[in-house]
Amino acid sequence: MKSLAELQAIKDKMKNKVVLREGINEFRVVVGMATCGIAAGARPVLNTIVEAVNESGLADKVSVSQTGCIGLCQFEPIVEVFEPGKEKVTYVKMDSDKAKRVAEEHLKGGKVIAEYTLSF
Amino acid sequence: MIRSHVLICGGTGCTSSGSLAIQEAFEANIEACGLKEEVKVVQTGCFGLCALGPVVIVYPDGTFYSRVEPSDVKEIVEEHLLKGRMVERLVYSDTGAEEVAADAIVGLNDTAFYKSQNRVVLRNCGVIDPESIDEYIAMDGYAALGKVLTEMTPEEVIQVIKDSGLRGRGGGGFPTGFKWSLCAPNKADQKYVVCNADEGDPGAFMDRSVLEGDPHCLVEAMAIAGYAIGATEGYVYVRAEYPIAVKRLQKAIDDAREYGLLGKNIFDSGFDFNLHIRLGAGAFVCGEETALMTSIEGNRGEPRPRPPYPAVKGLFGKPTVENNVETFANVPQIILRGADWFASMGTEKSKGTKVFALGGNINNTGLVEIPMGTTLRHIIDDIGGGIPNGKKFKAAQTGGPSGGCIPESLIDTEVDFDNLTAIGCMMGSGGLIVMDEDTCMVDMAKFFLEFTVDESCGKCTPCRVGTKRLLEMLDDITKGKGTLEDIDKLEELCKYIKQNSLCGLGQTAPNPVLATLNFFRDEYVAHVVDKKCPAGVCKDLLTFTVDKDKCIGCGLCARNCPVNAIVKTDYIAEGHKLPSYAIDADKCVKCGVCLGNCKFKAISKI
Numbered sequence: 271m272k273s274l275a276e277l278q279a280i281k282d283k284m285k286n287k288v289v290l291r292e293g294i295n296e297f298r299v300v301v302g303m304a305t306c307g308i309a310a311g312a313r314p315v316l317n318t319i320v321e322a323v324n325e326s327g328l329a330d331k332v333s334v335s336q337t338g339c340i341g342l343c344q345f346e347p348i349v350e351v352f353e354p355g356k357e358k359v360t361y362v363k364m365d366s367d368k369a370k371r372v373a374e375e376h377l378k379g380g381k382v383i384a385e386y387t388l389s390f
Numbered sequence: 391m392i393r394s395h396v397l398i399c400g401g402t403g404c405t406s407s408g409s410l411a412i413q414e415a416f417e418a419n420i421e422a423c424g425l426k427e428e429v430k431v432v433q434t435g436c437f438g439l440c441a442l443g444p445v446v447i448v449y450p451d452g453t454f455y456s457r458v459e460p461s462d463v464k465e466i467v468e469e470h471l472l473k474g475r476m477v478e479r480l481v482y483s484d485t486g487a488e489e490v491a492a493d494a495i496v497g498l499n500d501t502a503f504y505k506s507q508n509r510v511v512l513r514n515c516g517v518i519d520p521e522s523i524d525e526y527i528a529m530d531g532y533a534a535l536g537k538v539l540t541e542m543t544p545e546e547v548i549q550v551i552k553d554s555g556l557r558g559r560g561g562g563g564f565p566t567g568f569k570w571s572l573c574a575p576n577k578a579d580q581k582y583v584v585c586n587a588d589e590g591d592p593g594a595f596m597d598r599s600v601l602e603g604d605p606h607c608l609v610e611a612m613a614i615a616g617y618a619i620g621a622t623e624g625y626v627y628v629r630a631e632y633p634i635a636v637k638r639l640q641k642a643i644d645d646a647r648e649y650g651l652l653g654k655n656i657f658d659s660g661f662d663f664n665l666h667i668r669l670g671a672g673a674f675v676c677g678e679e680t681a682l683m684t685s686i687e688g689n690r691g692e693p694r695p696r697p698p699y700p701a702v703k704g705l706f707g708k709p710t711v712e713n714n715v716e717t718f719a720n721v722p723q724i725i726l727r728g729a730d731w732f733a734s735m736g737t738e739k740s741k742g743t744k745v746f747a748l749g750g751n752i753n754n755t756g757l758v759e760i761p762m763g764t765t766l767r768h769i770i771d772d773i774g775g776g777i778p779n780g781k782k783f784k785a786a787q788t789g790g791p792s793g794g795c796i797p798e799s800l801i802d803t804e805v806d807f808d809n810l811t812a813i814g815c816m817m818g819s820g821g822l823i824v825m826d827e828d829t830c831m832v833d834m835a836k837f838f839l840e841f842t843v844d845e846s847c848g849k850c851t852p853c854r855v856g857t858k859r860l861l862e863m864l865d866d867i868t869k870g871k872g873t874l875e876d877i878d879k880l881e882e883l884c885k886y887i888k889q890n891s892l893c894g895l896g897q898t899a900p901n902p903v904l905a906t907l908n909f910f911r912d913e914y915v916a917h918v919v920d921k922k923c924p925a926g927v928c929k930d931l932l933t934f935t936v937d938k939d940k941c942i943g944c945g946l947c948a949r950n951c952p953v954n955a956i957v958k959t960d961y962i963a964e965g966h967k968l969p970s971y972a973i974d975a976d977k978c979v980k981c982g983v984c985l986g987n988c989k990f991k992a993i994s995k996i
Contacts, residue, residue, distance in 0.1 A: 271650035272658045274536045277527060284528035290395050291449045291517055303474035317428065320393040333450040334393055336474025 286329045297332040297377055298352040299323075304339035310346035311365060318366040319349070322373035332377050345388065351376060361386040394429045394471060396420075397447040399516060401436030401602055402595065402634060403756070404443035408460065409433075412444050415463035420471065429471050435603015437516035439503055440756040442482060447516070454501075456482040502772050503754050508735065510743050511596075511719040512759045515603030520638050523645040526606040532651055534722035535610050538617055539659040547618040548574060551721065553729035555741035560586055560677075560714030561789065561818045562894075563740070563807035569711060573701040574619045576709040581621035583612050584705055584712040586682055587628035587635070590674040591790030592841060594821035596745040597715035599757055601628065601635035604719070605642035609665060611718035613652065614725065616663045619711050623664055627682050630669040640667060674791075674845035678893045679712045681847065692849045693893035714819065716745055736762030740806035748774050750823040751781065762806040766796055769805070770824055781826035785909070789818025791838040791845075792898030794905025795831070814905050816898070830927035831910040832917055836864040838902040846895065853896030856887040860903060869930040872918040881907055922996075929980040932995045934973050940992035943968025947984035947993060953977050956984060 301316040323332045345362035375381050398413045416431050437445050442456035453476050469475045518525040552567030589597040612624045643665050646652045654662045668686045675681045676691040683705045685691035704710025724732045733741050740762040753775035785795040794815035807817050839861045848854045863880050866872045884900035891897045916924050923931040948956040955977035962969050985993050
């Protein structure tokens with residue numbers, strides 16, 4: 271180790287890998303992963319969101335986790351986005367492409383994609 | 391892409407309750423479910439709640455599973471990791487109830503056990519993989535060493551430690567910055583930094599947990615100390631009884647060397663530092679600093695008189711700074727977050743936090759880190775979860791064989807170095823043993839005396855002979871052979887040993903006797919005058935009797951008596967059909983088997 275920059279480089283590289291355990295997140299994304307969700311294709315949705323969050327450097331702001339059946343099985347895969355102080359946003363009938371857009375526009379850009387939501 | 395981490399405690403407590411098998415089961419089940427690319431399994435250091443081990447935490451949601459069995463793992467993987475439904479029956483709840491309602495599930499940091507803790511020393515324990523230097527670096531590891539070597543002079547480092555008010559956590563409470571400043575100006579061709587990891591108090595495992603859970607923290611802190619005092623060599627003296635700690639520390643040293651964080655010209659600053667491990671053979675006296683250094687030198691571990699102090703003439707006759715593991719573990723955080731931050735925690739003269747190993751008659755046995763000045767009541771009732779089986783609190787023992795005890799009347803004492811000393815107790819290294827009403831204080835003092843008699847190195851007479859005589863007198867008292875005069879003699883001998891012993895072991899060995907005499911003299915009196923043990927512990931002072939009117943004559947006690955001391959009488963109580971039994975006091979060995987067997991509460995011990 272010859273410089274602080276070298277140390278910083280290791281820290282930056284590793285930070286994404288341990289940030290999961292800190293629990294300080296602005297956004298909490300929950301993917302419905304009960305039998306109904308998995309059958310409807312929730313797994314690729316979940317993995318896409320996890321990848322997109324990491325690639326766009328949002329790992330210290332967004333936590334991605336699963337939940338059981340929400341009760342709206344016909345609308346699965348369902349993704350819910352929680353943000354402190356705001357209404358919960360529920361996205362329905364998700365797929366990988368939609369998930370990418372949510373990560374890009376909502377989680378990064380802060381703009382809710384109304385057309386994917388339940389109300390639309 | 392990894393989306394979830396499963397943290398499995400690999401501390402000593404959980405390892406002994408089978409966490410390695412659980413880790414294997416997780417890895418196998420995760421593979422079987424095809425989740426290998428999504429879920430990472432990490433073995434960490436101690437989480438602190440050893441009573442509930444083996445402990446597993448799942449992130450990002452932070453679900454805390456306790457008492458996990460290998461057979462539970464399949465369910466956790468299939469339900470929680472695959473389907474996102476936590477396995478509620480295994481989730482730790484505050485109340486400790488068997489069945490947990492969904493709304494009772496609380497986040498880890500909101501449980502009473504963790505809520506009022508403030509983890510500075512243990513901040514990485516149970517969070518990172520102790521065998522990964524990269525994870526340590528991700529948690530600001532080695533940033534303090536980098537800062538010290540590139541931005542600060544040795545004098546500035548010592549000043550920060552002085553300003554923080556950090557005091558030695560090994561028991562004495564000597565100001566750390568001051569200790570360093572005594573050594574720094576001494577000129578020599580070689581100086582040493584020594585870490586005392588010879589945690590010998592029965593029931594204490596704070597240092598062990600730091601070594602096992604965050605070994606790099608110690609490596610970093612010792613390098614900082616080396617820079618501050620001008621030492622290029624360091625020794626960690628650790629007990630051979632701590633195999634996991636030794637293994638992880640050795641890996642930490644090797645990895646740090648590979649990264650150039652130990653060795654020559656660290657951070658291109660021209661500073662060289664090397665670290666070595668020396669294994670202790672488990673002699674308690676080697677926790678005393680001069681005996682420890684003698685042992686590192688390859689000699690028999692015996693203390694030597696001070697002065698000269700180690701700061702002038704220590705290891706191999708060179709100027710040496712010696713601190714304990716927990717003291718060192720505070721150092722990197724103080725450098726990074728500043729002396730003011732550290733000094734903002736704790737009491738006026740005792741800054742920061744203290745780690746305690748909670749044990750004895752308490753629900754949450756384990757490791758807790760609390761700010762100095764927390765009351766004993768809070769530690770026992772809230773963090774410790776109270777005393778099992780509805781028993782009453784009697785006393786808490788601190789400082790192991792060198793310490794004293796805190797009775798119920800002083801339970802609101804704010805725990806810090808000076809308050810404990812003021813009531814004739816001592817902080818010690820942090821063992822905190824809680825005792826309920828069924829504990830005999832004379833017997834407790836005798837237990838610790840037996841330990842010091844065994845561990846006295848024999849070099850000086852007051853300790854070698856004095857403690858032996860003390861033990862004999864205590865033994866007589868517990869056997870009902872003592873007199874009131876003996877109690878006075880006991881007290882006098884205690885004072886003599888304290889004043890005349892060579893090292894800390896002898897000087898503190900009488901403390902358990904003095905403290906119990908001070909707070910529980912009536913129990914000593916009961917033993918010598920009434921020939922009774924009020925707590926019902928000392929066997930020689932107990933008699934087991936059968937209440938002939940309660941005995942229904944079932945004979946269960948007689949059949950189970952190992953010495954056939956229970957015989958049938960010819961008395962039949964009113965309303966009963968069979969003759970009652972009686973205990974032959976001459977044959978009875980007071981094992982207590984009959985007491986546990988009798989369903990009619992007809993047998994009592996008095």
